[in-house]
Amino acid sequence: MTHDSNHIAAKKLAALGHPLRLAAIRQLAAAGPAGLAAGKLAERLDTAPSALTFHLQKLAVAGLVTSHREGQFVYYQAEFNTLLALTDHLVGACCAESDDRCGPKCPSAGAKAPDAD
């Protein structure tokens, strides 16, 4: 909400704004809390290891993934709370200043409906 949290959220969105990175985070999200090894991810995304590292680092800097080594492997996992907070930042204030709502799925539906049907 502050001036600065907008800046931070924009950074996260920019990090997600690349096809490989978006595909990566979705794989990691689908994989659940256990995450995936970098190599597995590279294989699934059909990309070169060095490219994957480059992109995973951007995601890590943005706070969207974490990693830890387990023997030979480095596991990456999605930062779920950060992802969910981000989607909320994006649509959470939807229609806040409006009498109308944007539709049946409006995130702030019910919060201000004058309609007591």
Added chain:
Amino acid sequence: MTHDSNHIAAKKLAALGHPLRLAAIRQLAAAGPAGLAAGKLAERLDTAPSALTFHLQKLAVAGLVTSHREGQFVYYQAEFNTLLALTDHLVGACCAESDDRCGPKCPSAGAKAPDAD
């Protein structure tokens, strides 16, 4: 879900991945279906008109805003459905391949819980 929809979603996220654009779409989202005139938006975002046009065009190309002229004014409005679909693309497959869920707010909570408590 397809290879290509990922690419399209990444484009939208990249469009949102700039502080001014993110601030703009949030203002437009908060403004509801009626939208806001470009000048009003420029004033609220404290930015030069030409810069605002530049960024609004990116949002428009990405399908996140539309605009229409009303006399002297050009009104911009958020594309709510696109925004909501985007957040869903981002977290919709969360934990889909996992036995564990990422947390109490997991978007796919209930979809696969073996827990019949």
Added chain:
DNA sequence: AAATTATTTCAACTATTATTGAACTATGAC
């Protein structure tokens, strides 16, 4: 300790995006 597998780092290069201010176009008021 040499070989193998997993991942990261680096450097050279290419490509894309953002910023700024001045000029331009569109509409409405006089």
Added chain:
DNA sequence: GTCATAGTTCAATAATAGTTGAAATAATTT
């Protein structure tokens, strides 16, 4: 028509981001 207001376009520049492959580091196996 001329003036004021609202927005857009353009051109020059500055800044950032992405790609590639080869070399380096880390852990494991023999």
